Structures are given as C-alpha cells and as structure tokens.
Amino acid sequence: MGPILVLYYSRHGSTKRLADAIAQGAMAELSSLEANAASSSTGESFVRPEVIVRSVASLNPSSNGASSKEPGLNSQGSGEESTNVSVEESNPNAAPTVTLQELERCSALALGSPTRFGNMAAPVKYFLDSTSSQWLKGSLINKPACVFTSSSSMHGGQESTLLSMMIPLFHHGMVMCGLPYSEPALHETRSGGSPYGVSHVALDNAVTLTEDEKSLCIAQGKRLANLANALWHANNPETTHGA
Ligand SMILES: Cc1cc2nc3c(=O)[nH]c(=O)nc-3n(C[C@H](O)[C@H](O)[C@H](O)COP(=O)(O)O)c2cc1C
Secondary structure, X not given: OOOEEEEXXXXXXXXXXXXXXXXXXXXXXXXXXXXXXXXXOOOOOEOOOOXXXXXXXXXXXXXXXXXXXXXXXXXXXXXXXXXXXXOOOOOOOOOOEOOHHHHHHOOEEEEEEEOEOOEOOXXXXXXXXXXXXXXXXXXXXXXXXXXXXXXXXXXXXXXXXXXXXXXXXXXXXXXXXXXXXXXXXXXXXXXXXXXXXXXXXXXXXXXXXOHXXXXXXXXXXXXXXHHHHHHHHHHOOOOOEOO
C-alpha cells in the first residue's frame, strides 16, 4: 500500500496548517488500525503505510519583467497571456515539493489550496495539468481523495474552491470523500469546515486553526486513511492488510 499523500500549496501558512492537521489525523487512524490488527485473534498483520506531506512547486520566475504581483501579465501589462509564468513566492517553511512518482504511488490524496477568487491557486492547477500521464495510466483510479482550503473571509468562495479541486480528481477516477454530519464540529463551527472538505477562515491573516477546524481536519485525515486501507484491501484481496 502506497503512502497517503497530503499535498498543498500555501503562501502564508494557513493551508499548510490544515495539511499538517489532516496528516496528524491520518497517522492516528493508521496507529489505531495497526493496534486493532495486533490485537486481532485472526493474527492478521498490518504493514503500516507512510503519511507524506508535500507541497506543489511555485510557478517559475518570469524572464520578461512581469511583476510578481501580477500573475499572467506580460511585460506590457496588457493582460494577454504571457509565455513565461511569473513568480509566485511559496512559504519558505513549505514541505518538500511533490514528485509525479509520489502522486502515482499514493494510496490516497488530500489536496489543499488557498481560495483564489473562489477557485484553487494557479500552482495547484498548474501541477494538476502536469498529470496527464498519470491519467493515461489510470494511476489514481479507485483511490480516495479529499480537498481542503483556506480563505480570508467566511463567504469568500471556500465551497466553490473545494468543488473546483474535486473536478480534476473525478477525471482521475478518484473516490471523493468529504465529512459526514455525524462530526459534531460540523454543526458547531463558527469558522471553517464543511461537508465538502475542511477549511480555515484566516480573518486578519490569522493562520492558527480554531478547535473546530482542527478537530474536523483530524476527522478528515482519519476518514481518508480508513478509506485508503479499506479500498486498497478490497482491490487487493490476497495481500496482507496495508502491505
Ligand atoms: C490572488 C488572491 C485571491 C484571493 N481570493 C480570495 C477569495 O476569493 N476569497 C477569500 O476569502 N480570500 C481570498 N484570498 C485570500 C486567501 O485565500 C487567504 O489569505 C488564504 O488564507 C491564504 O492561504 P495561505 O495562508 O495558505 O497562503 C485571495 C488571495 C489572493 C492572493
């Protein structure tokens, strides 16, 4: 069973916090699956998969003089599409950059992006647009996935961003999982969190997650890991749990 991949882009750190909390939930679920297998009377063994946290690469520096604040503008600032993409600084504390092999090998994917005009950020879309060979090979078919986002305002397009990130994952044949309303924090949250996926509202650029946001991330990570194990086992009936 390949690693559970938590993949994100984050410029200021909020989306990274969500990613780290989802990874924490996934690891907790794997520990509990491992403990259950160890205490099982059937003597079933469980080979625990890794949880890896990765970021997508920033866009390449423009050599045509376009401002880093103006993605997509050409040197005349006309707004016409430039052949060189412009600089998008990433968080210096970002996780290592993902490779296509890591994506291909994963047994589950959590994909996160800041909300940008109600949509995913360009570096995330740019990365997804580089995955046609994984689509051709069907590498992600029947693997579970979830999506997450951070925005600066409560009604600034979190749900549309989450839905937009799901679309390419459906094309890849992934099995989308959100959060059920049996999660108490989904009823109680006064900030981020939705059945479409976990989120953070970074009012005044506050990157720290609320208790409800964090507990929903943990629940999302657990659900993703649990589904990864179940789906992988269903598709590989002859093999040891998690092997
Ligand atoms: C180009 C751009 C577009 C943005 N669009 C939105 C938006 O539509 N709605 C919103 O609430 N916040 C918007 N924001 C704010 C970010 O979503 C917010 O700061 C987010 O928490 C950043 O995540 P990060 O800390 O992971 O970088 C935008 C920011 C930028 C730079």
